[in-house]
Amino acid sequence: MSKVLVIGAGGVGSVAVHKMAMNPDIFSDIHLASRTVSKCDAIAESVKQRTGVDIQTYAIDADDVAATTKLIQSIGPKLVVNLALPYQDLAIMDACLAAGTHYLDTANYEPRDEAKFEYKWQWAYQDKFKQAGLMALLGSGFDPGVTSVFAMWLKKHKLKTIRLLDILDCNGGDHGQPFATNFNPEINIREVTAPARHWENGEFVETPAMGVKQQFDFEGVGPKNMYMMYHEELESLAKFLPDMERARFWMTFGDAYLQHLTVLQNVGMTRIDPVMYNGVEIIPLQFLKAVLPEPASLGATTKGKTNIGDIATGEALDGSGEKTFYVKNICDHEEAYAETGNQAVSYTTGVPAMIGAAMMLTGKWRGEGVFNIEQLDPDPFMEMLNSHGLPWTVEELDGPLSF
Known part of the structure; x- marks a missing residue:
């Protein structure tokens, strides 16, 4: 049992x-x-x-x-x-x-x-x-989680070393709401408003939140503005890929989302320190969470796709010089909802949680102590992604991102 x-x-x-x-x-x-x-x-x-x-x-x-x-x-x-x-x-x-x-x-x-x-x-x-x-x-979600497994799979099968790594997270879905977050609003807004950090030459380099923007054409979604931000897998990837010169995390945001968020910041609604209201101590961001749509309620109206993946550059395993590979998953919001009653942002995190649990329960991943997902064999996890709703593709690119 x-x-x-x-x-x-x-x-x-x-x-x-x-x-x-x-x-x-x-x-x-x-x-x-x-x-x-x-x-x-x-x-x-x-x-x-x-x-x-x-x-x-x-x-x-x-x-x-x-x-x-x-x-x-x-x-x-x-x-x-x-x-x-x-x-x-x-x-x-x-x-x-x-x-x-x-x-x-x-x-x-x-x-x-x-x-x-x-x-x-x-x-x-x-x-x-x-x-x-x-x-x-x-960290057995998608990012962190699958993005880290993608990197380690490339390290095992394609690249002797990973010199450059870019993680690209695009949600091309439209839920029809003026402003809503696709996962817990409190966590989402804390994450987005924090200063950006990326790994470069052995240390983290900090830049202002939403301060670095690039456009990328995502398969299944189209061109989107993406912003460099800090995400926790950068910390563990920097630890377990010691030869990595630079690692960055990018996430797409629409103009309307950023406009709403800017106003909310300016009026103090994203604060996480307590304030007094009618004699009661409240935290503005927690109150904001209470009035925003529940993310789990967005599945029925969300249409479009997510596209999340890694672009990694390094010395090829076959000795053919430096190469760049792009491994990614594309997930459809409506298909995710039809299967589980939830939109694709929840689906892309919940499926890897199930797969990580399966790895542990079946003994394919075992050990004593605390493990990040990068420390374990990526192959059985990657196999289950293909057969349980998150199929991935890998392609060779002409070179690393030009920015």
């Missing part, structure tokens, strides 16, 4: 649980917990209708380590899949250690009071998990 507990009932949690239920040979017993049990129940009902599989649901405050430990112990899963908020990573890791259970997440820890996400807090758990004989897998 491969029993699994998923914590988090947003769009990503919904996709992951649906895809787990579609693979009963790996996930024989699925449990879902969240602060709001009604969200879990709605996902369970959808899973039952689509697959016939029953999902057990629970209410849990994942910030409460003791309560989460008790829940894990009562269920007895082989693996806990953390699809809750990044703020809760350490609490859930503590609960897994206390309960003696393996751990997986899709995004690294971020303190509530500072928009600074990095791996140092979770890497510090290395000895604890190793001594407990447990495995913690970090």
Whole structure:
């Protein structure tokens, strides 16, 4: 029996649980917990209708380590899949250690009071998990996650070294809303408004948020403006690809999104420090999240495609000199919704969460301690991407990006 507990009932949690239920040979017993049990129940009902599989649901405050430990112990899963908020990573890791259970997440820890996400807090758990004989897998989403696996697959099969790496994340979908975010608004806006950083010549170089813009013609989407920003896989890729001279992360944003975001910043609605309102302390960004559309509600109206991939340049494995390869996935919002009831941004994160869990449960990935996805064999993960809804292609380019 491969029993699994998923914590988090947003769009990503919904996709992951649906895809787990579609693979009963790996996930024989699925449990879902969240602060709001009604969200879990709605996902369970959808899973039952689509697959016939029953999902057990629970209410849990994942910030409460003791309560989460008790829940894990009562269920007895082989693996806990953390699809809750990044703020809760350490609490859930503590609960897994206390309960003696393996751990997986899709995004690294971020303190509530500072928009600074990095791996140092979770890497510090290395000895604890190793001594407990447990495995913690970090960043098994798309970016981070698949983008890192793409890089390591190229390193294994195409390039002796990776000198230059550009990760390009394009969401060409249109949800019809004046302003909405395709994943948790609080996390999305904190991420987008933070200063950009890229890796160059052995250190991170910081530039203003949204300060560097380029246009790129994305297959299946068309020309889009993309902006250089910081993303957590740059930190782990710089660690596990020591020969890398430069690594950058790019994400596309429409003009209307940026105009709305600029106004919200200017009036203080993206602040993460508390303010007093009618005698009550509130955090403006959390209030903004409450009035924006729920990302999980956007699936029914979103049309278009996502296109996410890596462009890597380095010395070819076959000794033919320097080469550039582009490996990418294109995902259709409407097809993702038809299969799981969620749009492609949730789908592209939830499917890799399921695949990472499958790697651990089947023993294809195993170890004791804390692991980033770059440290593990990319081949079985890449194989499952092709057969579970996120097929990829690889092509050789004439050279690296000209900018």
